[in-house]
Amino acid sequence: MPRDTARDPRYDILFEPMKIGPVTARNRFYQVPHCNGMGRNYPSSMAEMRRIKAEGGWAVVNTEEAEIHPSGDHSPWNGGRIWDDRDVPYLARMVEGIHEHDSLAGIQLNHAGLMASNRFSRLPPMAPSHQPVSDNDPVQARAMDKQDIRNLRRWYVNGAKRARDAGFDIIYVYAGHRLTTLSHFLSRDWNQRSDEYGGSLENRIRLLREVMEETKEAVGGTCGIAFRFSVDELRGALGMQSGGEGRDVVEMLAEIPDLWDVNIADWENDSATSRFKQTGYQDEYVSFVKSITTKPVVGVGRYTSPDQMVSLIKNGHLDFIGAARPSIADPFLPKKIEEGRIEDIRECIGCNICVASDSTFQPLRCTQNPTMGEEWRSGWHPERIAPRAADESVLIIGAGPAGLEAARALGQRGYGVTVAEQSDRIGGRVADERALPGLAEWGRVADYREYQISQMPNVNLYLNSPMSAETVAEFEADHIVLATGATWDRTGRGRANPLGIETAGGASVFTPDDIFKGMIPEGPVVIFDDDHFYMGGSIAEKLLEAGLYVTFVTPSATVSAWTGYTLEQHKIQAKLMEMGARMVLSHNIAQINEGHVIAECGYTGTETKIDCAHTLLVTMRQPDDTLADALAAAGISATKIGDALAPSTIAAAVHAGHRYARDLGLDRGDDVPFERELIELSHTKRHIPEL
Numbered sequence: 001m002p003r004d005t006a007r008d009p010r011y012d013i014l015f016e017p018m019k020i021g022p023v024t025a026r027n028r029f030y031q032v033p034h035c036n037g038m039g040r041n042y043p044s045s046m047a048e049m050r051r052i053k054a055e056g057g058w059a060v061v062n063t064e065e066a067e068i069h070p071s072g073d074h075s076p077w078n079g080g081r082i083w084d085d086r087d088v089p090y091l092a093r094m095v096e097g098i099h100e101h102d103s104l105a106g107i108q109l110n111h112a113g114l115m116a117s118n119r120f121s122r123l124p125p126m127a128p129s130h131q132p133v134s135d136n137d138p139v140q141a142r143a144m145d146k147q148d149i150r151n152l153r154r155w156y157v158n159g160a161k162r163a164r165d166a167g168f169d170i171i172y173v174y175a176g177h178r179l180t181t182l183s184h185f186l187s188r189d190w191n192q193r194s195d196e197y198g199g200s201l202e203n204r205i206r207l208l209r210e211v212m213e214e215t216k217e218a219v220g221g222t223c224g225i226a227f228r229f230s231v232d233e234l235r236g237a238l239g240m241q242s243g244g245e246g247r248d249v250v251e252m253l254a255e256i257p258d259l260w261d262v263n264i265a266d267w268e269n270d271s272a273t274s275r276f277k278q279t280g281y282q283d284e285y286v287s288f289v290k291s292i293t294t295k296p297v298v299g300v301g302r303y304t305s306p307d308q309m310v311s312l313i314k315n316g317h318l319d320f321i322g323a324a325r326p327s328i329a330d331p332f333l334p335k336k337i338e339e340g341r342i343e344d345i346r347e348c349i350g351c352n353i354c355v356a357s358d359s360t361f362q363p364l365r366c367t368q369n370p371t372m373g374e375e376w377r378s379g380w381h382p383e384r385i386a387p388r389a390a391d392e393s394v395l396i397i398g399a400g401p402a403g404l405e406a407a408r409a410l411g412q413r414g415y416g417v418t419v420a421e422q423s424d425r426i427g428g429r430v431a432d433e434r435a436l437p438g439l440a441e442w443g444r445v446a447d448y449r450e451y452q453i454s455q456m457p458n459v460n461l462y463l464n465s466p467m468s469a470e471t472v473a474e475f476e477a478d479h480i481v482l483a484t485g486a487t488w489d490r491t492g493r494g495r496a497n498p499l500g501i502e503t504a505g506g507a508s509v510f511t512p513d514d515i516f517k518g519m520i521p522e523g524p525v526v527i528f529d530d531d532h533f534y535m536g537g538s539i540a541e542k543l544l545e546a547g548l549y550v551t552f553v554t555p556s557a558t559v560s561a562w563t564g565y566t567l568e569q570h571k572i573q574a575k576l577m578e579m580g581a582r583m584v585l586s587h588n589i590a591q592i593n594e595g596h597v598i599a600e601c602g603y604t605g606t607e608t609k610i611d612c613a614h615t616l617l618v619t620m621r622q623p624d625d626t627l628a629d630a631l632a633a634a635g636i637s638a639t640k641i642g643d644a645l646a647p648s649t650i651a652a653a654v655h656a657g658h659r660y661a662r663d664l665g666l667d668r669g670d671d672v673p674f675e676r677e678l679i680e681l682s683h684t685k686r687h688i689p690e691l
């Protein structure tokens, strides 16, 4: 809730203007380049999302990676593109929005080399040496000859000039995350050349140095040149290391760029989730950079605390506070610090649902910020919302993510809101899941909303208030919302077994809900994960921590397969293996018996008996419709939202709560509930000429 308070003078340093070569940033808040699943394919959505960041106080707002040439084509990912002048208008739209708020617009030019299979352009990918592309496509990148190198340098310069003409203030040279041809040349293993571009570091850095100098020469008079570099790739001496070649690179190029944007690689390491890494974990790798260059340094670390930001600057670790995820979770983070509204910051929880949107080619979404990606298509502003349509009251049953967000946003609109929660805790599933190993930060979903609601006189929340059809009727609210959530299925129903699993009478069966209630089994446990996101792996970790012998059975070929999209799969599987879990992959469970289960190979159907005292099923969740049915029988209309309607992610529940609040009082009829970016029919009608 906005209040009329001034900024804490301790944070003044965060609002100092900073020079980046020929341009000046109005403060130290810097949105580093980040993917968003929109890019060139949803350009209006992308541009409005970036504009909102500038409105929220980010002094520098960057694009995601922008391909400079069809030979580095990342299709089908929805990234940026600046192949020729026809790409300029959509980028210029983004720049225009950012400039409206006196912020600087930056573009991260890139040629992805062997990271791109060129699925759309069909050109052979290129690399320092012959090398299969990285994503297991049956495609090899070809070794670049001298002409290819000259071409690449020219494409960079052309891209930089186009970007300058589009109005960008900052042009990136990118050699980070092992995602670019420039970092592939730096690499000891991918660069096996014997000419002046291979061998010694002096040689391997040659192309990068040439590109940087030529970019500077081409556009350096008007644009700041930023260098984004992974100083440590966390793969030993074969890669960049902050105590080895990573440091050498910083020393060799120290004063050439106008700004150093430093991080670690791969992307899995840089955008690690809170389950595996604390805020600021990159600092130990990147903090040395400032001691080598006089140029400003930006670094990321999922920073949301202004005190931590100030100390990073005062201790000489960083000049700019870089952010991707904190700027997604709260585009108004800088403004809130500036206005002395620290407690209103919606802190990132480090779940990587945002990354998963990009990985699955969906417009950006965020667990904490339901307006992310909806700015243009739904007209949702992260801070502003239309006043109530009528002087009406709303009863929300359930204080999970859906109920809390609905209450918060309806409260902001001015409705009279009552939230009734049957348990003695706020947060619903988040209250349970925040207690799982590594997931404590997820509690911020509830904490942020609990505080916001506590500041609203028109919203009242009651714990220990189980609602029945009778008590709901007595309440006489104008609108009733069922945000009552769902429980884990105890029969094994799910993807692999739509009718459930044959279970013997005496068999001991658990679900995650039992674990949340503190019922920890004794003796060997089989966990059957047919859900494939984090829950099965998290429960396994918890039981392994408790000293149980765990056999993890899943129809998938990997553990927690969907977490590949959140950049966690390797870490989860490695952790469970290190903790001693036995893995039975690509297997369904055919029968649950007393003392054992029968697992069935997904390929051959071969059955394996696995001894266990208990079976824990993580298959699907079931909404409880008892209250909804009773209300319907009593002729009381109610709207189900979130998991009560269709169990999904926490992000989906928050979004559902928000959408309910936005839509109350609107009659959409059968209209598509958001604006679409339709592909324009090309003006050029082409016929294949007769021979």
Ligand code: ADP
Pocket: 397, 398, 399, 400, 401, 402, 403, 420, 421, 422, 423, 427, 428, 429, 430, 465, 466, 467, 468, 483, 484, 485, 486, 627, 641, 642, 643, 644, 650, 653
């Ligand atoms: P979602 O993710 O959709 O928000 P959750 O499962 O996280 O769903 O939250 C649902 C909340 O609703 C839980 O806190 C649960 O205790 C509460 N709840 C369920 N049924 C009732 C009821 N009849 N009366 C009050 N609260 C209820």
Ligand code: SF4
Pocket: 324, 325, 326, 328, 329, 347, 348, 349, 350, 351, 352, 353, 354, 355, 365, 366, 367, 368, 369
């Ligand atoms: Fe942070 Fe999760 Fe939002 Fe990404 S989706 S910005 S990790 S809260």
